Amino acid sequence: MAVVVVLALLAAGAWLLIIKPHRDMVAQDASGRPSAPAASSSTAAKAAVAAPPANVAAMDVNQLLSEARRAMNEQRYLAPASNNAFEFYLGALQKQPGNSVAVDALRETFPFAANSAESAIxxxxxxxAQRQIDLLAKADPANYTLTILRSKLDAQRKLLDKEQQQALDQQHQQQLAAQRSAEEKAAAERLAEQQRSSAAAAQQAEAQRTEQARLAQQRQQQQAQQAAAAVVASNTQGASSNTDAILIRMVQPRYPTQARRANQEGWVDVQYTVDAEGNVSNAHVVASQPRHIFEREATDAVERWKFKPATRDGTPVASTRQQRIQFQLNAQ
Structure with a gap:
């Protein structure tokens, strides 16, 4: 019951203090009081944009109240600047402090004007929005609505700053992502180029080794041909003459794999015996450079050589020979 009584008292007070005085102002056209706003918000916005600035300072009180009433009818409560109801009413109060029409109109119009300021926010x-809040403060500096409007304005400014910062951060992240993608693509292209270069170098090296092997085989064939020619020449000599052992089949030594990989060259002096049948035996190293690298391959090759044995008075005899075996990469 107490709540009902309070609400009834508030309603009666609103009728006596706000609604009834406002209706009285509408009825008193001659007094210059403004009528209640009736235009739509879109109409008010168009009027606010179209209304040119007015010379408030040059108007008298009646002119200001008339212009204020017109602005009220067009819902130009706070805008545009220099041509709105609040500035006209405030101008009237400056020229005639305590003017009841201006005071009442500002008080009754304050909520509508506050809505206009909130829309700008x-x-x-x-x-x-700041201009309109300042204008409201001139009309009623102690009104609590100003605190709410200022808080909303501050919150919207902070929200806009936050959104702008987020947009900048997002743009920065996108730039970083694009930069990383470009760097990764460049690195992949460099790696692919290195791989292609390595493959080309390996192919070239293999081609060089193949060519070297072909040249070595060609030299062996030439040496065999020379040895065969020497045998033929020796057969034409008298059977009773003394001759040295003649090489008729030469086997090239194998180049050690480890030495080839290390690009290492050298030589081996091998001493061996050619028996009366032209076979090699007792092959052993006399000297070598470097030591223990090419010795085994050299002796293995010499032991497979074939000779026409040396003769004494036309009779084949054993003989001892010494040969330097060269190991050169360009000759393999």
């Missing part, structure tokens, strides 16, 4: 027209 929501539209993020912060400069215009």
């Amino acid at each position: 929501n539209a993020r027209d912060f400069n215009e």
Whole structure:
């Protein structure tokens, strides 16, 4: 019951203090009081944009009240600047302090004007919202609505700053991602180029080894031909003459794999015996450079050589020979 009584008292007070005086102002056209706003928000916005600035300072009180009433009818409560109801009413109060029409109109219009300021805040027209809040403060500096509007304006400004910062951060992240992608692509291209270069170098090296092997085989054939020619020449000599052992089949020594990989060259002096049948025996190393690298391959090759044995008075005899075996990469 107490709540009902309070609500009834508030309703009666609102009727006596707000609604009834406002209706009285509408009825008193001659007094210059403004009528209640009736135009739509879109109409008010168009009027606010189209209304040119007015010379408030040059108007008298009646002119200011008349212009204020017109602005009220067009819902130009706070905008545009220099041509709105609040500035006209405030101008009237400056020229005639305590003017009841201006005082009552400012008090009754304050909620509508506050809505206009809130719309400017929501539209993020912060400069215009600040101007309208300042204009409201001139009319009623102690009104609690100003605190709410200022808080909303501050919150919207902070929200806009946050959104702008987030947009900048997102743009920065996108730039970093694009930069990383470009760097990864460049690194992949460099790696592919290195792999292609390595493959080309390996192919070239293999081609060189193949060519070297072909040349070595060709030299062996030439040496065998020379040995065969020497045998033929020796057969034409008298059977009773003394001759040295003649090489008729030469086997090239195998180049050690480890030495080839290390690009190492050298030589081996091998002493051996050619028996009366032209076979090699007792092959052993006399000297070598470097030691223990080419010795085994050299002796293995010499032991497979075939000779026409040396003769004494036309009779084949054993003989001892010494040969230097060269190991050169360009000759293999």
